Structure formats: structure tokens, C-alpha cells
Amino acid sequence: MTELLNLELAGHKVQLRRQQATLDELRLDGKVVSLNVRHEWHGVHAFNLPGYGTVTLEYSLDDTARHCVYRFYTDSETLAQGKSPINGPLGQASVQQTTSAESRTGDTATAGKATEAAKHHGIALFGLFFKLIKSAGALKAALAGTALAGWAWLFNLEVAICIIAALFIHEFGHVMAMRQCGLKVKGIYLIPFLGGAAVSEQAKTRWQDYKISMAGPVVGGAGAVAGWLAWLITDNQTLAIFAAVSLLLNIFNLLPIVPLDGGQAIKAIAYSKPGKLGHTIMLALSAVLVAGAAVFGFTLLVFFGILGAVDLLASGSKEYQRQVPMNTYGMTVCAGLYFFIVAVLVAISWAMADSGIAGANLPFVFLSS
Template identity: 30%
Template structure:
């Protein structure tokens, strides 16, 4: 795509680029004399011409004003410097543009097409740079997470922990795609965990399904490490399984915006009456008693917080215009949620009963 052009010493200089790949090149009288890859708005090309010697073309794009400032050096001396509008003409349209140029000047009428193309290509350039920035942020957060967890534990354990988090967030992204919702990828945040980004669900069932698939994928990863621990008695595998179970269990705490909080809210607000609220309070009371008798005071605390959170947002949730769960969906989601929670708790307890060094940390957290 032609970006701009100028003439010097009877020669025509054309600067072209492909925004998607970052490729830039300079043609002189139709012959390519320089080619490089650049994603920045500032660029410089160096090349030699038979009758001019060493030539340097530098330019700076301004997407906001759809203009370019360029300079031409010959033999180390600047011989040209000017500002021009971005032309942004596709190379295969160059012949047509050249043939009609004289007619356009003779008619003394401005051609609106280049300005129109400018806006679209400018948006494309900005969008591509933003996309590139997002990818850099993702890589930076991944590196920061590995560094932080390596300091806290070991490099091997940090990598395993990152794998657990990534697999959990991948479960959310896979569920979003299955529901037909656009996704924007995942982010790993040190000390926090991960975040899968996508459009908001259009029904309560989509909200439940997307929220639960993260822990379900986490359960698969946890089971892999747990089975490997049972077969090989690997201390490392046992600790990863215990930690993975604890992290996924924490995500199922019924406090918004954690996965568990999203599930519980969808269940309660699908009832759209006080009977659903009473049912939630009854189930919460039973879970509270069970957790208290098992010594899982950490869970009892968040059960109370979750109930308070639901009560505080009761009227707001009822006012949301989103398709609720039917009766079958409500009961299926309740048992699905409780079953996943029970499996994570079971693995934590079983590993701790083996007196595996380090596995007592998960039990202490649950009992805190």
C-alpha cells in the first residue's frame, strides 16, 4: 500500500507499507531499493543510487492528522524536507491513480477517495498497534507471574502453577466460544491468578456454564497431578495437586465476581421470587454447618460473605434483563456446583492424610 511519494532530481520516490506485517519498502522509478520491517510511526531507509550515491529517506507518520513529515538526505546532506498527506493507495491501483492525476488537476476538483481510505487505514494501523500492545502486556504479565511465583516457591513449581492457572482460564474461554461469545484472551496477574476476557453472557445458563468450566478444567488438571502422585508417590505432583485444588476451590467461593459468586447469583436471580432466596439461605446454612464441623472455618467465613453479597444485590439482580434458568437448570447447576466443590475438598483432605510435607498448608488455610 502506497503511503506517500515525492520527486527529486527527476526521480520518483514512493514509500509503501503493509500495516498487518509491518513491512515497508521504498521504490525509486518503480524499482525497489529498500525493504525492512517496522511497527513504529518513525522510520528510516538507507540505500545507494548510481548517480546520487548514499541516500537516506526518513519519515514520521501522524495518524491523527493523516499526514507524514519526511526528509531526504543525499551524501549526508539534507536536500529535501516537507509535510504531506498520507496517500494510502494500493500498489495495484497505482497505474490508475497516475493516469487520472492530470485530469484531477485540470478539473481543479479535490478527490475525496484518499481521505476516505486514510480514515480506514489509519484505524487499521491504530488497531494493529493496540493489538500488538495487548500481546506485549500478556507476555509481560506471564513473565512477571513466573518471576513472582519462582521467588515464592521454585521455578519448577512456578511453571506448574502457571500451567494450572492457564488451563483454568482456558476452560472459561472454551466455554465462551461454545456459547458463541467473542473472546479477547486471558491475562495472568501476579498474586491474583488469571482472568479470561470476553463478552458478557446473554443468559443465566451461559453465565453458569462459563463460570463452572474454569473449575472443571482445573479439576481435570488437578486429577492428572493427583493420579500421577498416587502412581509415582511424587512429592512434587502431590503438592501441585493440593495447591491446584485449593486455588480452584477458592474460585468457587460464593462471592462475586469469583466463579462461585457468579454461579450462585445466577441460581438465586433465576428464581425471581423470595422462595429462591429462602432456598439459598437454607442450602447456605447446611453448608455452613458442614464446613464448621469439618473445621473449614475459611469456607464458613466466605459463606456468610456470599449470603450478605446476595442480599445486598437482590433487587438489582431481579431487575437485570437476562434469560433465567428453568427449574431443571437450577437444580442441575446446584448439584454440579456442590459436586465440584466436594471433589476439590476431597483431594485436599486425602493428600493431607498421607502426611505429604507441604500439603498441610491447604488444610491450614481451610481451617484459618
């Protein structure tokens, strides 16, 4: 951990810290008030300062001179500005995104670390492993344990448990939809450093594909809202971390690129069109989004986009013939529902950020870039 700022502001202690390779966190009197995806040599945080309302911190880093140039300001005045020595190595920054990645998502991103390493989760961790081993095969338990250890190494144990919980809720949404469609479910698998995958037999219709794809973000988004409401009641920091991580994971998964959930949903709609049109639309959409991700430096998204494009090419233009398509009315309703769900989750993210959950602004950092 590298300390970028440590100063007094209006009678409050302010600290800006850089976590391993993903996040910059801002603390006010020891409590995390803002998390942001790490950029190379600059950053912006917004937080509530008693007596001043919303305060914005802008900062840039000079690795040669080893100092952080900062400015705290409101809409009407500058509260403080200057330079502060950097305590610790900066290293080479890379913007990483915390994402879901069920079979299709790359969880990174960025989700949120909001407290020091949790020291009292040993019993809960043991219970988690016991349930995994009891209810799933050895492979599932091994993957889950590796995933938990990987996230704990990258962030800390508390954040890792929140990520695993968010993934399970998200994947449980897929499993519910699979069972409603009468499909045999093979299980949920956690993939270290990437996310999770709910595996079942092949869906028989495009509507089933769409329903299964969208169920994960819908149920996962509901879990994020539940965590948010519980945080409002209890002010428990772990619930805040879970809500921010879960929301980011589910918004990321709705991006319209295969193999993410959003891409699978759009594919179900596009492939309901006869002929090669749907296949052409998906290839063009993948190419545009992969190019955009490359321009903005979202390497993990580029990686998954390329995997999705390869899958589309391998499936061939006759993929549409393999499942019962939706009719025009069904395609229209599903497309509208997709955009509605995206809008709802983004609005929830906005409301979470306004309520003060550190890290809830990460979807906006991702979407605005």
C-alpha cells in the first residue's frame, strides 16, 4: 500500500492510499469515503465533508519528485491545495475493472476495497469451505477456494468474501432461470480471477437463452440493492463493499458483447432473425466494442471480446437454425427490456453513490470513459 496524501482538512484527517494494483481509496477520519479505479498519474474523488457538503479532490502524481499535487474544492471555493510527499512505491499503473465473468465475465474490476484486511473471518471462511465441499464436488470446492484466495491476495479477505457472495447470487439467478426452463443444471463454478459460471444443458429456444442471460444481472442487481438497504440501516462497511462490488459486477455483465450476459441476450435477439443478418450484426457489434475497449485500455474486456468473436466465427452463420427463434414481438419486447434493466441498474448506481457508499461511483468511472 502506498500513501499518497496524509493531511488535515477543516479539522478532519484525510488520507489517500493506493491499493495493490487496482484502486485508490480516500479516507476521512479513518473511514473510507471514496474508491476510484486507479489511473496512472492522476485521479478525482468526491466525498462529503461535514460543514462543506460535497468536496472534490483532484490530484496528480510526480514519481520523479516523489510528491502528490492536490486540490480540494467545492462549487464555490478552494479549501486546500499544495504538494504532499508520496510514501511508498508507485510502480506501473494499470486500470483494471472488477467484473463478474460468470462463464462470460472477467471480474476485476474493480470493485471496492473499503477496509483494512479482515482478521476475524476464519470461522466464516471454514464454514464456507465446508458447505462447498458438502454441496458440490471436489473440483467446485477447489475452484472456489482458489478464487477466494486469489481475490484475497489482490484485495483483502473482506473484499474477497464480498466478491464471492456477489458471484454466487448472480449465478444463482442464472440457475433459477435454467430450472424454470426445465434444463438440467450441472452446477456453479467459480473461476479464479475471472468470476463464475452456471452450467446447464443447451437451451432449446432463443427466449430461454435470453431469459437465462438476463436472470443473472436482475437477481444480482436485487442482491446489490438489498446490501445497500441493509447498509443504510446498519452502517456496516462490509455491506457497503458488497453492494458496490455486486452492482459493478452486474452492470459490467450487461455490456452487449459476447460472452458477457448482455452479449448473450443481444445474440438471442439477433439470431432470431432469419438468414445471416443476426450473425453479421453480432460480428459487427463485437468488432466495434472490442475496438472501443482497446482504445480506452480495457484489456480484459478486449480479451473476452476476442474470445466471443472467435466463438461467433466458429459457430458459423447457420447458428440461428439451432434453436427456436423469437417472433418480431418477442424480439422487440426483449430489446426494450434489456435497455430498461440497464437503465435501472445505472440509476441505482447513481443513487448508491449519492447515499455515500464508497466505490458505488465505479460504474460511472467505467461508463464515462
